[in-house]
Amino acid sequence: MPVTVRQAGREDLPAIIAIEEASFSVPWSHQSLAAELDNPVAKYYVLEGETGQVLGYADVWLIADEGQLANIAIHPSARGHGYGETLLRTAMEALFQDGCTSMFLEVRQSNAPAQGLYRKLGYEGVAVRKDYYSQPVEDACIMQCQKENYQWFSHSR
Template identity: 50%
Template sequence: MEQVEVRPMQLSDLDAIMEIEHLSFSIPWSRASFEQELSENRCARYLVVAAGGKPVGYAGMWLVLDEGHITNVAIHPDFRGRGLGETLMRALIQLAADTSLTWMTLEVRRSNAIAQSLYRKLGFIDVGYRKRYYADNKEDALIMALENLPEGNPDNDPFLIRED
């Protein structure tokens, strides 16, 4: 497999992100939603995993007090099963720690056993359900949380604006 890197999402990534979004979700986010997240939402952090320089996956979270709420995670279908989701999630967890967050939450479809398995492998635990959460088929969402984040280092936060 070609060289893989994880980096902050940029507006120039959105063509690739929208392709992944439409291939991954029955109710995809709009391009305008991603543009707003990247340009206007100061509490949003999005990462991409790129192979050969092209984004093949992404994950995002909102910073809410001391919590990182994961908004979405997706890997292009052609790149699934290669460990890129785990690579991306580990980077997002480390970013949360570097941002001085103390815990993370997410919702995942009850039917998405593959994603749940990954999240559990990373230390997430089941904490509840949201009944009929998903608009397309009224499926329940499993709420998962991670409380033991790794040691953080704010100097590693790629989103931090530094004054020289």
Template identity: 35%
Template sequence: MNIRDAALADIAAVAALEAELFGSDAWSADIVREELTGERRRYIVLVDESDAIRGYAGVLVVAPDGDIQTIAVDPALRGAGHGRALMNELLDEADRRGASQVFLEVRADNPPARGLYLSLGFVEIGVRPGYYQPEGVDAIVMQLQLKDRQ
């Protein structure tokens, strides 16, 4: 597996994986395009030996703050460190762009993701009730001070 910058040619594949993984919460191809081309953002993809997209992630940095916009890994590859690798690349990027802290929201019903973020040094700082629609699942807001990065 390799990580590379996302390209416009990746929009359809990212949107397809997004729909598969997130169902009703999924971003449309138009939203994926907006994110990939938006200012102050960097999107990366996890690709296999045939350059098929198996994961993706993005960060928005408006220094001194960074915000993890999304991260996803094909379920068949979970638990092998790919999510950690994507997150580390985004955190490095936030640091390069002058962020001193990074935020993210994670579904309250996603303990594996919460565990990953906690292991990277994020702390839970709040809850956004009913944030993920249409299911109404709460979002846990997490923050990492980059100087405290593990």
């Protein structure tokens, strides 16, 4: 199914909030999700399906030459079709173009789908933050992808 990735706008907030709340036990507040639209260091993207419905979003920050994946989620009914990968590649490649040399993120130790995505794109675990998450309490794995380790998309795969 053809999909489009574009910059998020205020009109996307209801869909972003619904996906956030369907995806996380401790979702970001509506205010925090909205504030990212005005965050000067953020790039906020949505992925929309054929009929224009928002299926997911990604929010990345660039501070000096360091990138951070702040948030990413795909609607539960749309997972496993390559959309998360498409979104994250778009966001990371935009930051690399803007001078990012290294990306960081935090992920729950038990979140195998997300870690699978991150490793596929070139991230590796660099540290553990003990009891970082609540509901349930769980360690965070800090992952890093240096620009030279990024796995560019290859049609031959």
